Amino acid sequence: MSWGLLLNSLALAVPVALAAVVVGWLVALFIASSRGWVRWVALCGAVVSLALPPFLVVNAWLGLLGNVGVLKPWLPLDIYSYGGAAWVLALMLWPLPCLMCLGALKRLTAELLDAEPGLSGWPLVRTLLLPMTLPAALQSGLIVFALAFNNIAVPAILQVKVFPAQFWVQFSTSYNFALAWQYGWVLAAVPLGLLLLLRGRSVAWPWESSGVSGEVLRGRLGQALLVSVTAVAGLFVGLSVLLPLGHLIFDARTWTDILDAVRAGGQAIWNSFWYSAATATLVSVLGLAAVRWTGLRVAWLLFFLPGVLLGVVLIFLLNRPGLGWLYGGPGIVLLAFGLRYFALGWEGMRWARASMDADLQTLTDLVGLPWWQRWRHLVLRQAGPALAATWYVVYLLCLWDTETLVLVVPPGGETLALRVFNLLHYGHHAQVNALCLILLLLALLPLAAWAVFGLLKKKPAHD
Amino acid sequence: MSDWLKTAWLIGVSLLAGCSSSGDSVTVYTSQDQVYAEPILQRFEQETGVRVRAVYDSEAVKTVGLINRLIAEKNHPRCDLFWNNEAFRTHQLAARNVLAAGVPIESFGARTRQWVWNTNQIGRAELPPNLAALTNAQWRGKVVIALPLFGSTATHFQVLRQRWGAARWQAWCRALLANGVMTVDGNSVVVQLVGRGEVALGLTDSDDIRAGLRNGLPIAGQPLGADGLVIRNTLGHIRGAPRPGLAKRLAKFLQSPTVRTALAKAGAIDSVEAPATGEVAWPSLVEANELAVSELQSIFLD
Numbered sequence: 001m002s003w004g005l006l007l008n009s010l011a012l013a014v015p016v017a018l019a020a021v022v023v024g025w026l027v028a029l030f031i032a033s034s035r036g037w038v039r040w041v042a043l044c045g046a047v048v049s050l051a052l053p054p055f056l057v058v059n060a061w062l063g064l065l066g067n068v069g070v071l072k073p074w075l076p077l078d079i080y081s082y083g084g085a086a087w088v089l090a091l092m093l094w095p096l097p098c099l100m101c102l103g104a105l106k107r108l109t110a111e112l113l114d115a116e117p118g119l120s121g122w123p124l125v126r127t128l129l130l131p132m133t134l135p136a137a138l139q140s141g142l143i144v145f146a147l148a149f150n151n152i153a154v155p156a157i158l159q160v161k162v163f164p165a166q167f168w169v170q171f172s173t174s175y176n177f178a179l180a181w182q183y184g185w186v187l188a189a190v191p192l193g194l195l196l197l198l199r200g201r202s203v204a205w206p207w208e209s210s211g212v213s214g215e216v217l218r219g220r221l222g223q224a225l226l227v228s229v230t231a232v233a234g235l236f237v238g239l240s241v242l243l244p245l246g247h248l249i250f251d252a253r254t255w256t257d258i259l260d261a262v263r264a265g266g267q268a269i270w271n272s273f274w275y276s277a278a279t280a281t282l283v284s285v286l287g288l289a290a291v292r293w294t295g296l297r298v299a300w301l302l303f304f305l306p307g308v309l310l311g312v313v314l315i316f317l318l319n320r321p322g323l324g325w326l327y328g329g330p331g332i333v334l335l336a337f338g339l340r341y342f343a344l345g346w347e348g349m350r351w352a353r354a355s356m357d358a359d360l361q362t363l364t365d366l367v368g369l370p371w372w373q374r375w376r377h378l379v380l381r382q383a384g385p386a387l388a389a390t391w392y393v394v395y396l397l398c399l400w401d402t403e404t405l406v407l408v409v410p411p412g413g414e415t416l417a418l419r420v421f422n423l424l425h426y427g428h429h430a431q432v433n434a435l436c437l438i439l440l441l442l443a444l445l446p447l448a449a450w451a452v453f454g455l456l457k458k459k460p461a462h463d
Numbered sequence: 464m465s466d467w468l469k470t471a472w473l474i475g476v477s478l479l480a481g482c483s484s485s486g487d488s489v490t491v492y493t494s495q496d497q498v499y500a501e502p503i504l505q506r507f508e509q510e511t512g513v514r515v516r517a518v519y520d521s522e523a524v525k526t527v528g529l530i531n532r533l534i535a536e537k538n539h540p541r542c543d544l545f546w547n548n549e550a551f552r553t554h555q556l557a558a559r560n561v562l563a564a565g566v567p568i569e570s571f572g573a574r575t576r577q578w579v580w581n582t583n584q585i586g587r588a589e590l591p592p593n594l595a596a597l598t599n600a601q602w603r604g605k606v607v608i609a610l611p612l613f614g615s616t617a618t619h620f621q622v623l624r625q626r627w628g629a630a631r632w633q634a635w636c637r638a639l640l641a642n643g644v645m646t647v648d649g650n651s652v653v654v655q656l657v658g659r660g661e662v663a664l665g666l667t668d669s670d671d672i673r674a675g676l677r678n679g680l681p682i683a684g685q686p687l688g689a690d691g692l693v694i695r696n697t698l699g700h701i702r703g704a705p706r707p708g709l710a711k712r713l714a715k716f717l718q719s720p721t722v723r724t725a726l727a728k729a730g731a732i733d734s735v736e737a738p739a740t741g742e743v744a745w746p747s748l749v750e751a752n753e754l755a756v757s758e759l760q761s762i763f764l765d
Contacts, residue, residue, distance in 0.1 A: 002764070002765050005764070005765070059655075062656075062659065062661065063659075066656075066659060066661050067660070067661040067662070068659060068660040068661060080645075152648075153648070156610075156647065157647060157648065159645060159646070161764060165610075165764060166760075166764065169612050169613075169756070169760055169764065171531065172612070172613055173612055173613075173617070173752070173756045175530060175534050175555070175559070177531075177535070264498075264501070308531070311532075311535075312535055315532070315535040315536055316535065319535070319536050319538075319541070320539060321539065327541070328541065406528040407531060407532045407535065408532075409518060410518075411490050411516030411517055412516055412517070414518075414519065418519070419497065419519075422496075422497045422520065423497065423498065430678070431498070
């Protein structure tokens with residue numbers, strides 16, 4: 001094992017985590033203090049930023065700060081460096097701390113603010129908002145650290161040598177699965193160790209309460225702070241979303257190739273959608289069913305283990321006579337995705353359940369409501385958004401996943417993400433851009449469906 | 464409630480097993496570019512009525528996902544034919560008894576390792592005379608290659624090791640690195656960076672250069688001469704394949720002049736047969752792979 005590469009990875013992941021937490025916290029404060037379409041734009045910006053493929057983000061920055069980048073004559077920064085890699089990774093990962101800190105900020109109540117009517121501006125931040133959001137900031141920082149530590153695509157392009165490269169070399173050159181496992185375990189062990197530190201701490205997610213209104217918080221933040229967080233939010237949403245998205249959308253060939261891409265990849269589009277939707281549903285349902293089994297926390301190991309190693313295990317276990325119906329069909333995909341993302345579904349369901357009113361649960365038990373009525377009147381009403389958000393996170397991760405699937409994908413079962421990476425290798429950039437756009441639309445599809453559902457639900461009330 | 468469960472179970476099982484029927488079909492794993500391979504396999508389906516179930520490789524695993532999968536599936540093969548767009552890894556499979564004994568590895572069509580340069584920055588006349596010249600100060604920080612641990616660059620470097628001998632080769636690799644060569648994670652990235660003008664010169668494959676030209680990049684390519692490598696498409700018949708007869712039929716089709724013309728027209732292989740650059744002793748290359756990889760790793764990664 002190369003200790004030098006391990007230290008390189010640590011040296012990259014630490015500043016990424018720090019930067020992502022600071023930016024995410026400031027953007028969260030902006031979202032919490034804004035209202036109307038501005039709030040939605042910033043929230044959607046955070047989600048889209050998480051859904052953008054890494055190569056798109058790196059390419060956009062090479063176009064600006066590469067050796068012949070547009071800004072290079074005026075801004076002589078070296079993008080091929082630790083700093084460059086940390087900058088790009090932080091831009092990709094700040095939405096995680098943002099969403100988690102936003103959840104913590106939503107616990108702020110009008111009563112809490114009224115208790116100290118004179119508290120505003122920086123003293124408000126120091127004595128109330130920072131302590132409130134500190135656990136969420138710490139937890140999200142650890143998650144960002146884990147993701148940055150395991151990232152190979154961004155550092156590789158920006159000439160930073162990192163530890164995950166050693167795993168890939170073993171896997172790609174020696175075909176020695178035992179040796180690959182040795183490195184794979186290290187990749188899983190570091191983030192897992194950090195997650196164990198989080199054990200037992202509650203995580204605040206944005207759906208838990210409606211919080212104070214944006215106007216009230218704006219009034220208490222003060223002009224200087226408000227201008228600062230607005231500037232940071234505008235800058236980072238713009239840099240993280242508009243820059244790469246503009247790179248995609250303003251390339252004329254993206255649009256000329258989109259019909260061909262849909263025609264050639266129709267099956268892959270459908271596969272991506274239904275594999276992701278089915279896995280998200282499966283994982284959510286199973287997570288809910290197993291919500292009381294705390295020992296299942298060990299499933300996080302499968303989340304952090306390199307996906308190809310999970311694939312090797314599945315081949316070993318399931319590529320046997322009599323199991324062709326499972327191994328040769330979509331069942332293996334659902335199983336692989338399900339195992340990889342079960343921890344997320346399970347943890348999400350635990351958080352959702354924790355956000356439900358315990359007295360009401362006891363009451364429904366005493367009344368003896370049938371399960372479906374309990375679902376309709378208690379679970380969906382109190383934890384519906386939490387369930388939906390968990391489903392959506394798993395859905396998004398499945399859409400982009402390639403490494404879990406690549407060793408077990410059945411013939412004809414190719415997904416859009418696999419197709420994108422295949423075409424990318426051979427330089428078909430226009431088709432790749434078109435497929436990325438389709439993937440982004442697939443990512444936004446559930447949100448659109450949710451919005452339409454919300455409108456339809458509201459309509460009778462107005463009539 | 465029990466009816467509901469039964470229905471859900473039936474739907475679930477049907478969904479899970481939905482794509483697993485094989486019928487009169489042949490399963491091919493291919494690392495050939497999907498854009499090129501798909502229409503050819505569809506043509507085979509139309510001409511023969513045999514359904515082709517294809518699995519393509521992915522850059523996500525540095526294009527060796529299929530090799531690892533074939534090794535992992537060795538005891539119960541699902542694949543009938545492996546269509547590789549290079550030769551080294553097919554020979555590695557043969558060495559691991561994944562391929563059928565007594566059936567030779569077939570090869571057809573060829574790509575070549577080439578210089579790629581940005582035409583706005585340098586001219587053809589300024590190209591280095593050979594690979595050894597890349598270590599001259601003139602090229603300091605101006606050259607990009609794919610990390611020589613993956614793909615055709617790895618094969619090329621190992622072939623150079625075989626030709627030059629380990630000592631000379633190691634010295635060259637170290638000098639190359641000391642001269643500020645940029646290493647990236649794929650040949651298409653090499654072409655992109657040269658096309659953008661990030662670096663003036665690169666080493667890549669001829670099909671990647673054609674892809675770059677199609678994308679309108681200001682680049683040109685030229686074979687490497689005596690230091691070059693011809694990369695042939697290879698076909699490996701899997702040991703214990705479920706449908707060996709259909710695999711042979713597909714292999715014959717893939718080596719037909721029609722397919723060769725189609726691949727050349729699409730840019731997947733060179734339209735002109737490349738000049739000979741010396742035979743490669745594949746078995747000894749496979750044997751030396753582990754040592755060469757560890758040397759490359761210590762030079763370029765550690």
